[in-house]
Amino acid sequence: MEKTLVVILTLLTASGILTQKDMDGKVFLMPRETSTSYVRLYPMRNGPIANLTVCLKCHTELARTYSLFSLATANKYNDFLMFHYTNRFSIYVGNQQLFFNIPSTAELRSICVSWGSLSGEVVLWINGNPYPRKIIMKGYRVNSNPIIIIGQEQDSYGGGFDAAQSFVGEISDLHMWDRVLSSQDLMDVLYNSNMSGNVINWQNLTYETKGEVLVLPQLCKLNYKPDCCNIPT
Template structure:
């Protein structure tokens, strides 16, 4: 029996070129979409209490021997709420800034069990506030600054914070990246979030002001932020803190 003849189809070079162009375009769009954004002059508005709505902040930093976080917030909440939540695989509260009750105390947690309350009697609702929190592994000390005024320095712990971070605005993480509680959610506006892997000097903290020149965060930089919004969080122009003139 004579062998059957088989026809071999040559690859279509034209089709392959189109596939390659499409693939390259897809990669370029993905890279552009993931590029950090300049949020100067903008704010994030969290309009309602939920256990879902939040913003993820991305960074490649995964080891912290010291931390400074500064942000601006505006809210009318008189209940507990999270202002900044960083978790890692070994601790849901690797670095947490948490407003207690009616705003007379701010709780900072470093490495899950090391938590300290700071008295901040100057805090008022429906007012923009500048808040910075610091911690240093060498001394184990941390501090809170509200509107450029320091609290007493207090001891947290020695030892670095290590592990891939999950950084969330608008919610408090009770597990790595999740288990949010609407009763602890943030409602209001957040802006000018910066994070450093070292402790800023008192002069640098007092100079933290979006209207002034200051060294932006080397971990999180509001002027070049890699982030993702989840749920009903609105990115909009920042409200000016001055009177209008007609």
């Protein structure tokens, strides 16, 4: 039986509708390429952030570049960005970019990225597999008052969208922490434990949809495995 929503809060704002609810077992579906459809996520903490981990699940047939997670601040539009190329995965921290080489045939289903200011260490996990660690922006802090958007990549603070970089498909189970998760923590996240983000929490998500974005139940393969999706009981 589907979980009862813990809280549903709808607030009318100058720009649209803010909704707060438990998204467990749900996905955001962006059905087509556009520069006007996206989801804005409202964090529970506004920074600055010296350490972070972002995990999400996605399902897409796109064969082009696209943005998965865009965090912009007033002075740095790519203060933290997760961006997919055909055979590379890109991470931005403080407008600085690094790349991870990934197979062009790789089907992205679960992605976790962590970064810590003290060492500058970036760890990327795709489908439960870690990639060689890299270093970027040692000593930096992601700025306060971020605008966080999924479905588009920000080239300005809350805007500057390009349809050719938009995400088309499903995104779910998105959590963000203001700490670097351990390998064991990440495995717990992948296998649907009760770990929830303290910056963004999918089970208590405050968000605003723009354009054509649907909220739908998750689908699983018939040979269901625990890391496929989370079916409430």
